Amino acid sequence: MARPETDPKTPLAQRLRELRRQHGDPQRGELAGKLGISVTAVATYERGEREPAASVLAAYADVFGVNLNWLLTGEGEMFADPAKAPARAMPSIDPALFRQVGRLVTRVHKEEGIKLPPDAVLDEQAEAYNALLARAEDPADAAELHSLLPWLEARLRRKLQTAAAEPGTGKRQA
Structure with missing residues (x-):
């Protein structure tokens, strides 16, 4: 059974968690596999206990198309590569x-x-x-x-x- 998530300690940790959720992985597993790091590492980054190395940040940018400026500062658009942004659900007609x-x-x-x-x-x-x-x-x-x-x-x-x-x-x- 997965442990409940704690609130992130840093703005970077909060943005890392937001990015994971944008990609539909509430349990971190798929994200870790795509980045080539452990689920534990993802968890420590998202809690703000440790900052990811430059190579991990580069992997986030490469795999998910995230804008590194947004990831590091919160400024600008979340995705530098819109083609890698998760598809937004189209509203259905009532x-x-x-x-x-x-x-x-x-x-x-x-x-x-x-x-x-x-x-x-x-x-x-x-x-x-x-x-x-x-x-x-x-x-x-x-x-x-x-x-x-x-x-x-x-x-x-x-x-x-x-x-x-x-x-x-x-x-x-x-």
């Missing part, structure tokens, strides 16, 4: 919210007297959904997203009214 946005898009277009072909409705729905996510401080917070629906409706109405007034936009009233 089907209920996506349908709600689609109904809002359809209703507002109808109320504004604008008829769109089915493919264009889907494009408008996707654009509106993405705008909603971009506006949210926390796109994973369903309550926040629902609270932004009135903003989305007002934004869509303004967009349609502006487009209807401009010739050549294709958003003429039906």
Whole structure:
């Protein structure tokens, strides 16, 4: 059974631990293997009991693409080589919210007297959904997203009214 981790004693130790977790190894084993050092060595570095040698820091940079400036000082981006950065999970579409946005898009277009072909409705729905996510401080917070629906409706109405007034936009009233 693994022992619980203690708080790191140094900022470097904290960043080493953060890097390991970014790479999805909460138990240090995979990281140690990739670096060619022992699990015990990783643990002492991450607790701040010992600082890694330059060759170990170079291995961190080589294997994980970590920015050594960030690792040593905390300044700059974590990864010097974005290709080696762990992939971030893409947020999944909330089907209920996506349908709600689609109904809002359809209703507002109808109320504004604008008829769109089915493919264009889907494009408008996707654009509106993405705008909603971009506006949210926390796109994973369903309550926040629902609270932004009135903003989305007002934004869509303004967009349609502006487009209807401009010739050549294709958003003429039906």
